[in-house]
Amino acid sequence: MQDQHSPQSESNDSHIDPSIWRGMTQRRMSRRQMLRAAGTGAGALGVSAFLAACGVKGATVTGGSTPKPGGVGSPSWWAKQKLNHKVNFANWPLYIDVLKGKRPSLEHFTQLTGIQVNYTEPISDNLPFYAKIRPSLQAQQYTGFDIIVMTNNSPPLGYLINYGWLTPLDQSAMVNFHKYASPLVSNPSWDRGNKYSMAWQSGWTAVGYNSSLIKNPGTSVDILFDPKYSGKVGMMADPQELGSVGLLKIGVEPATSTESDWAKAAKVLQQQKSDGIVRAYYDQDYITHLKNGDTVVSMAWSGDIFQADLNSKYKDLHLLIPHEGGMFWTDNMCIPMYAQNPKDAMTLMDYYYNPEVQAVVEYYVNYVCPVPHAQQVLLNPTGWAAETLHALKPSIGLPFSTVANAATVFPDAQAVQASRPYYQYKSQEELTAWNNLFLPITQGS
Amino acid sequence: MTSSEGVAPSPEGVTRRRRARPGKVLAPYLLSLPAGLWLLAFFLVPLVVMLSLSLQTCNSGTGACVMTWHWGEFWSQLSLYHTQFLTSIYFAGAATIIDLIVAFPIAYWIAFYGGSRKNFFLLMLLVPFFVSFVIRTIVWEFILSDQGIVLGTLKNAHLLPQNFHILATGYAVVAGLAYNYLPFTALPLYVAIERIDKTVLDAAYDLYASKREAFTRVILPLTIPGLFAAFLLTFIPALGDYVNQQILGGTNNTMIGTVIQNAFLTNLDYAGGSALSAILLAIALVGIFAYARLLGSRTIEEYL
Numbered sequence: 001m002q003d004q005h006s007p008q009s010e011s012n013d014s015h016i017d018p019s020i021w022r023g024m025t026q027r028r029m030s031r032r033q034m035l036r037a038a039g040t041g042a043g044a045l046g047v048s049a050f051l052a053a054c055g056v057k058g059a060t061v062t063g064g065s066t067p068k069p070g071g072v073g074s075p076s077w078w079a080k081q082k083l084n085h086k087v088n089f090a091n092w093p094l095y096i097d098v099l100k101g102k103r104p105s106l107e108h109f110t111q112l113t114g115i116q117v118n119y120t121e122p123i124s125d126n127l128p129f130y131a132k133i134r135p136s137l138q139a140q141q142y143t144g145f146d147i148i149v150m151t152n153n154s155p156p157l158g159y160l161i162n163y164g165w166l167t168p169l170d171q172s173a174m175v176n177f178h179k180y181a182s183p184l185v186s187n188p189s190w191d192r193g194n195k196y197s198m199a200w201q202s203g204w205t206a207v208g209y210n211s212s213l214i215k216n217p218g219t220s221v222d223i224l225f226d227p228k229y230s231g232k233v234g235m236m237a238d239p240q241e242l243g244s245v246g247l248l249k250i251g252v253e254p255a256t257s258t259e260s261d262w263a264k265a266a267k268v269l270q271q272q273k274s275d276g277i278v279r280a281y282y283d284q285d286y287i288t289h290l291k292n293g294d295t296v297v298s299m300a301w302s303g304d305i306f307q308a309d310l311n312s313k314y315k316d317l318h319l320l321i322p323h324e325g326g327m328f329w330t331d332n333m334c335i336p337m338y339a340q341n342p343k344d345a346m347t348l349m350d351y352y353y354n355p356e357v358q359a360v361v362e363y364y365v366n367y368v369c370p371v372p373h374a375q376q377v378l379l380n381p382t383g384w385a386a387e388t389l390h391a392l393k394p395s396i397g398l399p400f401s402t403v404a405n406a407a408t409v410f411p412d413a414q415a416v417q418a419s420r421p422y423y424q425y426k427s428q429e430e431l432t433a434w435n436n437l438f439l440p441i442t443q444g445s
Numbered sequence: 446m447t448s449s450e451g452v453a454p455s456p457e458g459v460t461r462r463r464r465a466r467p468g469k470v471l472a473p474y475l476l477s478l479p480a481g482l483w484l485l486a487f488f489l490v491p492l493v494v495m496l497s498l499s500l501q502t503c504n505s506g507t508g509a510c511v512m513t514w515h516w517g518e519f520w521s522q523l524s525l526y527h528t529q530f531l532t533s534i535y536f537a538g539a540a541t542i543i544d545l546i547v548a549f550p551i552a553y554w555i556a557f558y559g560g561s562r563k564n565f566f567l568l569m570l571l572v573p574f575f576v577s578f579v580i581r582t583i584v585w586e587f588i589l590s591d592q593g594i595v596l597g598t599l600k601n602a603h604l605l606p607q608n609f610h611i612l613a614t615g616y617a618v619v620a621g622l623a624y625n626y627l628p629f630t631a632l633p634l635y636v637a638i639e640r641i642d643k644t645v646l647d648a649a650y651d652l653y654a655s656k657r658e659a660f661t662r663v664i665l666p667l668t669i670p671g672l673f674a675a676f677l678l679t680f681i682p683a684l685g686d687y688v689n690q691q692i693l694g695g696t697n698n699t700m701i702g703t704v705i706q707n708a709f710l711t712n713l714d715y716a717g718g719s720a721l722s723a724i725l726l727a728i729a730l731v732g733i734f735a736y737a738r739l740l741g742s743r744t745i746e747e748y749l
Contacts, residue, residue, distance in 0.1 A: 128710045134508050159506040231608065239711065273696050280613045280695040285586075293592035294612060428506055435712055443699040443707060445528040 072337065073168030078346075081170075086116045087344035090129075090145040092331065093121040095201065097364035097392065104388045105360050109351050115344045123149060130156035133336065137165045142338045146345040149200050152190040153240050153329040153422040155431055157197070160334065166196040167335040173346040174198070176353035184411070185330055185370045189255070189421050197332035198349050201303075201367035204319075204326040204408070204419065205241050208290055208300030212316040221248050221322040223297055225268070230277050234289055234298030235269075237281035239438040241327070242269065244422060245299060246438070248324040255421045259433055266437040273441060281442040290317060302326075302408040303367040310398060319408060325420035330370075356385035363389055363396065363403050369410055378404035492726075499719035505712060518720045526704050526721065530728070533700040536615065536690075537683035540622035544630035544679050545672065547623070552634035553664075557643070567635065571628055578625045582692045585621060586612065589693075613695030621689035626682060630675040637671020638664070673736055681729045701725060 070076050096119070097105050106117045123129045130150075133143040150157040160166045171178075177186070177198055185199035207224060209217050217223055224233055224245065236242055246265030247254045257265075272278055279295055287304045289295045291314050305319040333352075335345045351357060353370070359377035362369045369375070378400045381389050389400060407415050425431040499518055503510040523530075555566045573581065588595055591610045599605045611617050641664065649659040687702030694700075701721065708718030 125710065127713055131508070131710075131713060138508065155506070163507060231610070231613075278696050283691075285692070288586070289590070292587070292590040294590050294610070428504055431505070439707060439712070440525075443529065443704050444697050445526075445532045445699045 078170040081343040089147045126154035146339040146341045199370040200331045202330040204302040206326040207320040209297040232296040234295035243438040328419035541680040543623040548631035556638040615698040617693040621693045629678040633674040637668045
């Protein structure tokens with residue numbers, strides 16, 4: 001009786017139907033037993049085999065950067081493709097012209113070509129988006145997107161190219177591109193010959209500062225390391241952005257830097273943090289803190305500063321592209337492998353290199369325009385562009401010439417010269433080494 | 446069941462009845478099946494995948510992982526990020542204690558003096574939490590900004606020095622955590638206090654207890670299980686929180702949740718992130734088991 005804990009004896013005390021008691025108590029007993037059994041059973045069977053069987057499946061990487069004759073992306077393959085009159089376009093949020101809930105440039109495209117565009121904005125960061133489409137690519141399946149937009153300062157674009165997960169573009173269909181693309185984005189260092197990508201928009205990661213509090217900002221990146229602004233300096237949490245500024249600070253070109261340079265840059269950045277100069281490492285919210293006055297000088301993206309300036313409340317915010325260089329990044333349209341509507345995608349991508357179309361987009365988004373000719377369209381719009389620009393004007397409230405003459409939209413020679421490319425990682429090990437140097441700075445405790 | 450109720454309880458009758466209903470034996474299992482499947486699909490399987498991943502070696506580019514039984518991962522992650530673990534425990538603990546101190550009088554008042562409007566007051570407590578906690582935290586970021594409506598005003602009145610700031614400090618993170626997890630503390634406390642038979646208080650006073658004695662010797666002991674449930678429900682989610690620190694914190698107060706998030710999203714380091722998650726889970730489990738030993742498992746079941 002002592003060692004027998006009988007559930008039935010308990011049920012005698014209760015007024016509830018004994019069968020319910022029995023059921024409940026039995027369930028409890030058996031649950032415990034089951035757990036124990038599961039524990040020992042799994043041990044006997046070997047947890048090892050079980051654990052090893054779970055997890056992420058290995059990828060079969062096809063590799064190969066040149067299309068095989070007749071393979072995907074070769075001229076003969078492209079010749080066989082037909083228009084499906086639909087295209088799935090994945091872009092970043094707030095990155096295209098919008099008027100009363102509609103997107104004029106896309107509607108115009110549909111009118112001209114009869115191709116329906118399913119435009120979505122699922123990309124808010126390169127790596128997480130890459131992680132989302134990767135399983136489909138591994139399984140050699142359609143990702144659901146015919147066009148994706150990836151930044152050249154983050155590893156995924158390189159991964160996609162190296163693993164053969166991008167469809168080589170149809171060079172013969174890039175008529176507008178070859179005619180109008182800016183030298184900043186044609187034949188770029190991250191994709192020689194534009195084999196896989198066409199720029200959507202570009203921008204600088206430079207220095208934003210508040211001119212009401214900083215009268216004499218100088219021309220150097222040193223302003224971010226100035227003890228005068230202790231606790232009022234905003235830095236970016238992204239390891240690629242942070243590391244690149246560190247390299248500029250020690251006077252090294254990021255694109256040609258070596259691992260020992262990275263270590264030196266990390267040391268300078270660590271010092272900047274331990275001296276209490278950095279207030280915090282921010283993501284996209286750095287601009288809020290710069291606007292609120294939490295920071296007086298911050299690493300900043302050119303488009304954000306341009307847009308903040310338009311509001312009279314924040315007209316004291318200015319962009320400084322340091323003489324050491326401003327990191328120049330580009331968001332690139334590419335066609336993922338196994339896309340179902342590649343020809344429609346090519347048509348759309350080249351359509352955006354029409355200066356008239358680009359002028360409309362640029363009037364709305366204000367990043368660095370990949371089509372210099374759009375400047376002339378903005379100054380003297382005609383036809384569809386004029387109509388659309390005038391329709392957009394009330395909601396944007398900006399003279400076309402302001403955008404056309406902005407050096408951060410149509411860069412002058414000086415800005416072009418100050419532009420610096422990011423380091424391109426040659427291997428997984430390099431990226432790990434980079435992150436292991438710069439991530440500990442942002443996530444200190 | 447009711448139809449057989451009229452049958453005389455003869456020995457044959459009993460055996461016939463038992464044989465006739467195999468469903469009766471199965472019923473509890475069938476009833477628990479949905480919950481069991483739920484746990485299997487959304488808890489057990491992900492848990493096993495996580496533990497498995499933490500022992501694999503992954504290529505962050507291709508996403509290919511190979512089982513290498515790399516137990517060293519746990520040690521290397523722990524040696525890299527032990528301070529972030531300690532910060533998390535410290536912040537979550539501080540926030541939980543603040544919550545207990547704040548929530549207790551609220552719960553006590555609603556339970557004892559809420560009267561017929563108890564439900565209304567409880568709803569009032571919960572209404573702010575119908576809005577996503579990320580949005581509420583961002584609003585705090587706005588309210589507490591250096592030149593914002595609170596600090597800016599006080600600074601202009603020269604009540605605070607110009608370089609005073611709350612954002613980007615550990616205090617802001619703890620305050621954010623305490624604010625966001627308050628209902629998780631208040632509700633179990635309310636349940637515990639509500640259960641107290643009000644007449645025991647009268648009994649205490651009849652026995653010449655002062656108000657303070659009645660509280661410390663009657664009310665408090667009776668609410669201890671609720672206090673512990675509140676502690677667990679607040680402390681454990683706060684421990685893994687990664688939103689408050691990122692929005693309200695600064696350079697030297699990273700919590701482990703942020704590190705795990707970066708491991709998965711910035712580094713695509715699934716092995717490292719899984720190892721860190723497993724360690725965090727182990728810490729939380731140790732907490733629960735210590736509690737179970739202290740109070741017995743029955744009180745957990747009653748209040749959680």
